[in-house]
Amino acid sequence: MQYDEAIAYIASRWEDELVVTSAGTTSELWHAETGDTERVFYLEASMSLSSVFACGIAQGVGDKPVWVFSGDGAFCMNPGMLQVERQMNLPNLKHFMVSNRVYGSTSNVPLPGRVDNDYPAIARGFGIERVYSFGSMNELTATFDEAVLEEGHTFIHLEVEPMDYRGASPPMDGPEVKFRFGRYVERVTGNQIFTAPLDHD
Amino acid sequence: MDSNLEASVRSAARSVETGYSAEVAQEIVDNCVDAGISLVASLPDDWIAHSIASFEQDERINHVPVNREESALGLCSGAFLAGTGSAALMGASGLMTLVYGITKINYTYEIPLFFLITHRGTFDDGAKFHVSNGLYLEDVMKSINLPYTIINSRDEMPMIGEAYHHSRKISRPTVAVLPKKLLQGKV
Numbered sequence: 053m054q055y056d057e058a059i060a061y062i063a064s065r066w067e068d069e070l071v072v073t074s075a076g077t078t079s080e081l082w083h084a085e086t087g088d089t090e091r092v093f094y095l096e097a098s099m100s101l102s103s104v105f106a107c108g109i110a111q112g113v114g115d116k117p118v119w120v121f122s123g124d125g126a127f128c129m130n131p132g133m134l135q136v137e138r139q140m141n142l143p144n145l146k147h148f149m150v151s152n153r154v155y156g157s158t159s160n161v162p163l164p165g166r167v168d169n170d171y172p173a174i175a176r177g178f179g180i181e182r183v184y185s186f187g188s189m190n191e192l193t194a195t196f197d198e199a200v201l202e203e204g205h206t207f208i209h210l211e212v213e214p215m216d217y218r219g220a221s222p223p224m225d226g227p228e229v230k231f232r233f234g235r236y237v238e239r240v241t242g243n244q245i246f247t248a249p250l251d252h253d
Numbered sequence: 254m255d256s257n258l259e260a261s262v263r264s265a266a267r268s269v270e271t272g273y274s275a276e277v278a279q280e281i282v283d284n285c286v287d288a289g290i291s292l293v294a295s296l297p298d299d300w301i302a303h304s305i306a307s308f309e310q311d312e313r314i315n316h317v318p319v320n321r322e323e324s325a326l327g328l329c330s331g332a333f334l335a336g337t338g339s340a341a342l343m344g345a346s347g348l349m350t351l352v353y354g355i356t357k358i359n360y361t362y363e364i365p366l367f368f369l370i371t372h373r374g375t376f377d378d379g380a381k382f383h384v385s386n387g388l389y390l391e392d393v394m395k396s397i398n399l400p401y402t403i404i405n406s407r408d409e410m411p412m413i414g415e416a417y418h419h420s421r422k423i424s425r426p427t428v429a430v431l432p433k434k435l436l437q438g439k440v
Contacts (some may be wrong), residue, residue, distance in 0.1 A: 072331075104319075135320055
């Protein structure tokens with residue numbers, strides 16, 4: 053499966069879910085595909101933390117769905133994050149793990165364990181019940197509704213080819229990403245994020 | 254297998270046997286709740302075993318044990334963007350592993366985050382392997398401009414809330430440091 057085709061398809065099915073993207077290619081492709089600057093937190097400095105970051109969001113936004121992308125390079129740096137995810141078992145969280153067997157954001161440097169790593173087996177081994185693995189567009193499109201739109205914490209493994217993507221980062225500095233996303237969450241959930249009471253004394 | 258709650262009761266009992274104060278642990282929880290914290294991510298340190306148990310057992314808190322300090326940082330940073338007040342509770346060594354995460358995520362995006370850590374490596378710390386924290390912990394925090402306060406006695410416990418709110422005010426992480434004698438209820 054081609055990386056950009058998979059992202060384009062998922063983006064085409066995107067409705068009102070909150071989205072967290074991870075470092076490099078996923079952030080760049082998602083922004084290139086959608087142009088969105090409100091409903092997406094482009095966590096370009098993620099380094100294995102996008103999924104737990106998304107857990108933090110998902111636990112506080114009721115039943116609003118949250119989609120998060122991570123890469124296998126990040127996953128291998130911190131596989132324990134998946135145990136935390138499993139423990140929290142948030143029904144509104146869908147974790148897309150994009151596996152290209154290389155560090156895609158750094159010139160496709162090969163990943164340790166790239167031949168043998170069995171990510172769906174790892175997810176099942178951690179106790180995650182809803183695990184899907186897609187290696188082709190046919191599989192992804194045929195089972196997308198079941199995997200992504202049905203309720204329940206879900207780990208979705210996307211096996212893609214490495215790509216030589218040289219797109220640009222979303223054109224926002226960190227604080228702008230924070231405020232745009234946070235203001236959107238405030239509007240749609242009623243949660244107060246930026247209005248912590250401050251003492252002027 | 255027993256539940257996290259049941260396991261925390263045993264851990265708390267052991268912590269009391271080894272000299273740590275259940276009352277102080279509860280005061281830490283109460284100060285966090287009063288500050289508006291409802292989610293706590295924790296990693297263990299012997300000194301805060303009772304605090305971890307007290308967070309686990311308190312229905313006002315969503316306590317999430319994590320298995321790597323960076324996961325606490327990620328979880329609490331995300332929680333901020335859902336409007337959830339949170340704290341990351343860990344040992345001093347845990348904070349020492351987080352220079353990358355703090356500077357790359359919290360400083361880049363200006364996301365506040367509140368840490369509660371142990372004051373390891375002090376003269377009353379019997380663990381040789383924490384000598385490095387005594388030598389470098391405060392200097393490391395200063396070197397990345399990470400504001401911190403040491404809670405030197407139970408009278409100063411309200412500083413927990415102040416440190417938490419300060420992180421929101423400056424949109425950066427802050428740290429409240431918990432000394433051994435405080436956690437033992439001796440000061």
